[in-house]
Amino acid sequence: MTKSTTSSHAQLFKRRQILAGTAAGAAALAMPGFMGRARAEGPLKVAAIYTVPVEQQWVSRIHKAANAAAARGDIEYVFSENTSNNDYERVMREYSEAGHDLIIGEVFAVEDAARQVAADYPETAYLMGSSFLPKDDVPNFAVFDNYIQDASYLSGIIAGAMTKTNNMGMVGGFPIPEVNRLMHAFMAGVKETAPETKFQVAFIGSWFDPPKAKETAFAQIDGGADILYAERFGVSDAAKEKGVLAIGNVIDTQADYPETVVASALWHFEPTLDHAIEMVKAGTFKAENYGVYSFMKEGGCSLAPLGTFEGKVPEAAMKLVKEREAAIKDGSFVVEINDEEPKSN
Incomplete structure (x- = not known):
């Protein structure tokens, strides 16, 4: 190791965004799961809530991955952009009431409100950009981050x-x-x-x-x-x-x-979103830390040409x-x- 490395994965992941590394990278921090609503065959209904325009760097990568999943028929995708922090909870509840299977977004400034919404709609899956880990008491709220x-x-x-x-x-x-x-x-x-x-x-x-x-x-x-x-x-x-x-x-x-x-x-959001889609379709979505799917070894980031x-x-x-x-x-x-x-x- 050089000065840009640490002596072990344990040393790396002591912060609040700790990941549980595995050889395959697929076993991120697991919390109790939930079965969700009964789902018919066909594409999942996915909604996204963004606080900035979809052209913004970070959000554009989520939007790109969602459009790719929609293009191949895995999901039906709708989104709201430029959603203010004060309005975030309302929009999140509206999408939840509308029966979407999976709701994605970024909740860095509305963490408590977003987790409360997830608790109120236990049959909906939520995958949200967050600085904090998933919690036992909200088993349908998974988090991700751009570990690039x-x-x-x-x-x-x-x-x-x-x-x-x-x-x-x-x-x-x-x-x-x-x-x-x-x-x-x-x-x-x-x-x-x-x-x-x-x-x-x-x-x-x-x-x-x-x-x-x-x-x-x-x-x-x-x-x-x-x-x-x-x-x-x-x-x-x-x-x-x-x-x-x-x-x-x-x-x-x-x-x-x-x-x-x-x-x-x-940043390539596709591995993160694709894993969530797979879990929701299988009825095994749970409160995990999806940050590991942004690692280079998982295909979550790369150096541009x-x-x-x-x-x-x-x-x-x-x-x-x-x-x-x-x-x-x-x-x-x-x-x-x-x-x-x-x-x-």
Whole structure:
């Protein structure tokens, strides 16, 4: 193990988002199950509730996976976007009353209300983005999270090989575990190829405010950053305007910024959703932590193709990326999960 690993899985998973790892990755933390309503043959009725537009990075990956499941006939899919926190419970109850088999969404700011809704509709399955673990008293409420630290770490290796100033800017939404762990993994990757790098870290206090993210990124460029970690929309626009490079997060924007975005860590929600669909159809859905299905070895994340930067990243760095990727997939290398707020240095 190197400094970017821990001595054991037990050390990694001591935080509130702990996962119970298995060789197959399929036995996430299991709680008492529920049988749910009797289901007819055919596609499941699935509804999603999003607090931001479906174009937003994180939500777009959930939306993409749901559309794929609908296209192959596994589900019937409806969704609500831009749902305010104050309105979330009402929308969740309406979908529950309408008889949907599975309701998905993200409840980071409405945790208590969402769990109460699930308790009131014990025959409905809920799969929600959350910073907390499932609980015994709500056996139909499973949680997921974007554990894509593996891909973030690999993107950091590339960023470290491309910096000339050893100064990088990082712009995030909020300093919550879902963001913090990806930033830390990226920083660990950078230090593999540019150990003296300094990081400027800032949070804009919003999940969708491209102008604010752009202005924050401008300030970091003025502070000497020649590569920006684009956790939010707007950062890559600043990088493009100022002629510096950017690293993408969750989605691949290389085609939109062909001279700017060098690499991106991609989240694939399909393994998470597909497992939930399978469990609901089988009548065995239960309160599990689905975070494990975002791991690279489960197909839940990957490094995006380099596109126009193919052949421009130093060969030694790409060799290290391939070695680490193989080791991550076979379990011989584990990227640290650090949920603490990252700081500038």
